[in-house]
Amino acid sequence: MQALRKHIHPGWFIIAPLLILVATLYLSPILNILWLSVTDPEPGFGNYAKLGESDALVRIIWTTVRICIITTIFSVTLGYSIAYAMVHCHQKQKNYMLTLLLLSFWISILVRTFSWLMLLGRNGLVNGALQDIGLIAEPIAFMRNELGVLIGMVHYMIPYAVLPLLVSMEALDKRVMDASRNLGATGTQTFWRIYLPLTLPGLVASTLLVFILSLGFYVTPAVLGGGKVLMVAEYISVQLLVTLKWGTAAMLAALMLFGVLAMLWIMSRFMKLSTVFGGAAR
Amino acid sequence: MKSGLFSHFNRVGAWVLLLFLVTPALIAIPVSLTPKRFLSMPKGELSLRHFEMLFTSEEWLSSFFQSAVIAVSTSLIATILGTLCAIGLWRVSSKYSELVRAFLLLPLIIPQIISAMAFYRLWIPLGLLDSYAGLILAHTILAAPMVLITVSASLATFDPKLEQASKNLGASNWTTMRRVILPSIKPGVFAGALFAFILSWDEIVVTLFISKFSVYTLPRRMWNGIRENTDPTVAAAAVVLIAITFIAFVIFVISSRRNTKKTVS
Known part of the structure; x- marks a missing residue:
């Protein structure tokens, strides 16, 4: 000893x-x-070969990837705008903004999903309001389709997109922007040629973080998709809990896992991972 | 920057977005006050019958109780294990300890559905399905990385010379830990415990896989209610959850503000 x-x-x-x-x-x-x-069910790459044979599987994966990409684009763009506003305003206003952002982090995913269900349904509040003011005659289908899933997911992911961006924007040396302006660049030029490239690490980290989190998202697609939008996570749960086919589910999980690890690896090249997670937890 | 107009518009946009993040959840409040028997917006009169239903229903009360037991136990175990681990990693700080740290953060980033699969897979042969122990263990593994992060953040600002001084003055390892290290990282430990509690209290994906009849947590019951989408008791439960979140958040903000004040003065 x-x-x-x-x-x-x-x-x-x-x-x-x-x-x-x-x-x-x-x-x-x-x-x-x-x-x-x-x-499972037999040794070999039979489960992976299904990707080439089954159109349904390919469609599910494609739906998942497409929804994740759209979610990521919207969340990161909107998140960038929020982070930018937070960095460029008075401390007091920034504190209020941060409070709202963190509060939204804390609200239970189930409560949020329930709220969207109430708001977006056929007889929901949004449709009711639009009909009352005479903007639409027939209710719009916000739910049981990809639109609903996207609304719910973007709403959930925006705070995750903001935090890495905030970290990277706050670390910027403001004098660089002043220098650019003094050398005669316009505000727009300074933004596109100086500010955006300098915040690129944060942008990459935020993009990958949101994409990773979206990939395995279960609750919102299952409820707001209403069975019409089948994504990988829900498919896995059906395979395990209803049809009891471990092999296919395990194959999809393996693909997802490798995808996530690959993205983490890319992310670690741009940013210290602990700062991203540290930010996400606070 | 001089691009004042753009900045101004962007700031307004950011405020609208931030409100968009928070306000939709509040819709549960009016819905929970509807006098009707189905989910609807109240018109004119309000009623508290669904809250009455919530607080007299044996099923909902048992779910509240079970969730509380699981979340408190998870928070306790995750905080102890996570804090010890964070201190250990901080003391070792070598190439290997950083590797271990990265490994231990995996449960946070690996998609929940895969975690759920993993626990489901292992809990079947271990006989832990649908039991308190199974849920607490699973939630602890998911929550401990949170504690690891918050405590590590606190340790990063802790002066190692204090530890050295304590040892030079003759204190044992244990005394140093209890009297010197722990008091200075208390904010991190507290935040970690709170995060772990919230994580377990809200957790649904893993819970869906590893609980069935005998353990039926609050999120599980809400999930059912949401899927059935008829009973307004769910709205009342959502309001209670929002209130609890809000209280926890206020506690968190006040305590973290007090801590920053302490370090400044």
Whole structure:
């Protein structure tokens, strides 16, 4: 024991409990799922070959990727605008904005989904209001289609898009922009040629973060899509809980996992990951 | 910058967006006050019958209770494990410890649906499906990284010389930890505990997979209500959730403000 202590830093002894817990109860079943994807129902790459055979699977993956891309574009663009406004206003106003942003982080996803259900339904508040003021004659279908899923997802993802952008904008040296203006560039030029490129790391981090989080999103698509918009996460849950087909689900999970890890790797090249997560948790 | 007009428009836009983030959730308040038996906006008269329903229904009350038990236990265990781990990683700080840190943050970033699959897969042979222990363990694994982050952030501002001084004055490792390190990272530990509580209290995806009959948490019951989409009791439950979130948020803001004041003065 004494010899052991000499070689191992005592800090490891208090790291161990959590490390062991996560390794045994989290990592091992995930590895098991990866293993299942090439062994269930029979060994080989049969599950992956289905991607080439089944149109349904390809359509589900395409729907997921498309919705994630659109969600990401909207969330990051709107998030950029919010972050920009927050950095360029008085401290007091910024604090109010930050409070609203964090508050929205904290509101339960179920409460939000429920609210959208009330607002966007056929007899929902939005349709009712539009009909009352005579803008539309027939209710618009906001739900049970991709539009509803997109509204719900963008609404959920905007705060996640803002935080990495905020970190990177606050770290900027304002004098660079002053220098650009002094050298005769217009405000627009300064923004496109100086400001935007300098905030690129934050932009990349924010884009990837939102995309990763959107990929596995379950609650909003399942409710607001109303069964009409089938995304990978919901398909996995149907495979496991209803048809009990582990193989296909495991294959999709493996694809998703590798996608996420690849994006994390790209992200780590642009930004220290801990700052992104640190920001996201606060 | 001189582009005043653009900045101005952008600021107005940002405020509209921020309000768009928060206000839709408030729709649950009027809906919960409807006197009708189905989900609708109240016209004229208001009624508290759905709140009465919520607080007298055995099912909803048991869900409140179960969620509270699970969230408090999760928060407790995740805070202890996460804090110890963060201190350990901070003390070791080597190449390997950074690797371990990155690994331990994975449960936060790996899509919830995959986490749900993983727990479901393992909980079947372990017999943990549909049990308190199963849910608490799963939530603890998801929540501990939150604690790790907040405590690590606190440790980053802690002066290691204080630890050295304490040891030089003859304090043991344990005393140093309890009397010197822990008091200075208290804000991080507290924030971590709160985040862990909220995460477990709100968690639905993993819960959907690993709970069935005997453990039926609040989010689980709300999920059912939302899917059925008829009973206004869900709206009342949503209002209660909003209120709880709001209270927790205020506590968080006040305590973090007090802490920043302390460090300034």
